Amino acid sequence: MESAQGWSDPRGKGFRRRWPVAEVIAWLEESLATQWSHPGVETVPLAKAAGRVLTEAVVSQVAVPGFARAAMDGYAVRGEDTFGADPTNPLTFRVVGRSRPGVAAEVVVGSGEAVAIATGAPLPPGADAVVPVEATRLRVHDHAPSTASLSPAELLVEVIEPTPPGRHVGRIGEDVAPGEMILEPGRWLRPQDLGVLSALGWREVLVRRRPRVTILATGPEILPVGSAPSDVRIPDMNSPMLAALVERDGGHAEIQGPLADDRHVLAEALARAANRSEFVIVSGGSSTGPEDHLPSLVAELGSLPFHGLALRPAGPTGLGTIGSTPILLAPGNPVSCLCAYDLLGSRVVRRLAGWRQAWAYRATRRPLTRNLVSVLGRLDYARVRFDARGGVEPLAISGASILSSTVRADGFTLIAPHSEGAAEGTVVTVWRYDPTSSHVWDELQDDPFGFGLADSNSAC
């Protein structure tokens, strides 16, 4: 059967053609830019705003700091009074008061006078410099009764270093000036951004809403997450993995299922998910078996322009839409499911979340320690491990059902469709699964499909 959109049902006969991944990605980028619904905006409290995408400009209405303040613990003085001071010729100042953080300084500093001051405390009127405590020697007034419980007024301080006006003083607006544009719309908020926003008096910010991503698992053998494996049935591996990936990429994941292998149930679940989410990912039932209903359902309810990719694993992947919601049909085999998400799903979630960086993984380039064989005509997603000397060892596993291979792997490399593999010693790009691993070789943030970034493996 061939649908109105040109989808050809491969059930019972296999794929008529296989789409190059780069072509699918170009279509994704185009559709994301022009057709698909993006989530709206929402206001979130500052403490929850890290990693969210700002949708408003932040222009400061105030100066930070709003008052001149000490940058050192010491004595506020008139800087010019200290000129000529050195350890053999200390200059003596009368301590006339104390300035504490959070309390407006009232005492005025006159010539030859000093105010004991703490870091962050307001500079008292009259003073224009702070002599750090290390550049002073404290003395008791000649007429003071004893050393116990002395007030500053009973103290003298000797300055042993010249401290010119402005030294160790934080001036008004030195952090942020009024009218300054601090953050632009589209900014992925960093923790330090929230600190600055707080300094400006902001309590909440307007950010892009996280895209809602519904994750559907199918297959009569699949048990809900948290179930014990039982006889010929297996717990759902794909949904928790996909949910974590979606959340990593700035989406809000909702797991539905596992769903019964019933056409009506699946049709209803698909339609509902498309209606209430910005992206739907289905795992399983994507291939050519008689019970693989998902592709024909998506073609019926919407359109399925791509089904069957020139990719290994994850060849049976499909991509389509229902209404204005993109649908990713990821193969049930867990490695294939991960591969389909890494190459396609991740990009959709990140773009919908408003992230500029559509590629999730950091890369390093290292030599292969063994030959890596690949099939001509398919983009190969090959799992690899680093050896102790930083070489890249291909993992000798073939099955896309062996998810533990990705647990043992440090990352993956991509072998272009026109290549039959890479010989031992060839330097390949490895995208690392774990950003916190201890390998610290040169890192790149490469989008191998070249959307707005360095294009190192454009042949993919």
Ligand SMILES: Nc1nc2c(c(=O)[nH]1)N[C@H]1C(S)=C(S)[C@@H](COP(=O)(O)OP(=O)(O)OC[C@H]3O[C@@H](n4cnc5c(N)ncnc54)[C@H](O)[C@@H]3O)O[C@H]1N2
């Ligand atoms: N005659 C052909 N058969 C198959 C082809 C083909 O081209 N011609 N492609 C194979 C490839 S490649 C893959 S990948 C699978 C994809 O099949 P489906 O997407 O229809 O997935 P299922 O048949 O439902 O499941 C495949 C496999 O994965 C297990 N699975 C499914 N969902 C989960 C889950 N949530 N957690 C853990 N494991 C899951 C399932 O039990 C099966 O073992 O088709 C090949 N066949």
Ligand code: MOO
């Ligand atoms: O493509 Mo299947 O995804 O090889 O196992």
